[in-house]
Amino acid sequence: MNVLKRYLVDFSSLFFPRLCSSCRTDLTPQEHFLCISCLYNLPVTDFHLHEGNTIEKIFWGRVKVKAASAFLFFRQKGKVQHMMHQLKYHGNAELGVFLGKLYGQSLVSQEAYKNADLLIPVPLHPQKHKKRGYNQSEKIAEGLSSVLNIPVNNTILKRIKQIGSQVGKSRIDRVESLKECFLADCPEGKTDKVILIDDTITTGSTLEACVLALNNIGIENICILSLAYAE
Ligand SMILES: [Zn+2]
Structure with missing residues (x-):
């Protein structure tokens, strides 16, 4: 390695330690x-x-979901939590793409997730998106997209409102307030089958609100994929 190249590598590792x-x-x-x-x-x-896995059961009796899954178990202070923090709060957007690709490799032979028309990441509110510089769910979707060959769409579903913490609220109250946060609009025409992509699934309320927004514009064939599942 020549001196200049080594200097550049050392220099970049100051900012992006490997x-x-x-x-x-x-x-x-x-x-x-x-x-x-x-x-x-x-x-x-x-x-x-x-x-009928754990993630699918979350939505039973709430909204119609064709199939649902999550890639990794998330535990407080665990390694997946550290990864999610890197992805969401430390600017490591490419980690989302990498993990999306990994997940895609295990899903590629799964009938339920093949032949979808679109991958739709759970959107961030535009202000939050601007502050973070990217939407982590979109990064995960990009990784999945490159393996599953399904395009990512970030225009159909929009987050139009940001609300405070929902901790302590009942599930019904959570969904009621979240329902006002998402709006779906599909000017491009008919979309039959979509996969919603999220970073972490906990109560499922956010995804439930997204499913309802898509149902409002006639999209009924919906699958859900999340990178992590926090029990
Ligand atoms: Zn390691």
Whole structure:
């Protein structure tokens, strides 16, 4: 490596240290985003292999969802939490693309997630989007898109309102307030089958509100994929 190149690499590592996004150890030049150990020990749910899985059950009796799944188990102070923080609060947008690709590889043979017309990331409010510089769910969708060959659409579903913390509210109250936050509009014409993409699923209220917004414009065939599931 010539001196200039080495200087540039060292210089960029000041700003972008090559650390594992999960355990924070130094990465080898062959490793990207995650070290080999973290990559092979990701706490995958394998929910996509099971009909009637935990994520699908979240929506039972609430909204109609064809299939739903989440890639990783999220635990407080766990490695997935660290990854999600990197993705959402530390500007590591490309980690979302990387994890989306990984997830896509395990979904590629799944009938439920093939042949969808669009991947629709859960939108951020424009102000929040501007502040963060990107929408983490859109980054995950980009990764999924490159493996599943389904285009990402970030115009049909919009977040028109930001609301405060919903902690402590009942599920019905949460959904009622969230329903006013999302608006769907499909000027391009007919869309049959979509997959909603989120970063973390907990109570499912946000996704429920998104499904209702899509139902309002006649989109009924909806699947859900989330990167993490916080029990
Ligand atoms: Zn690691």
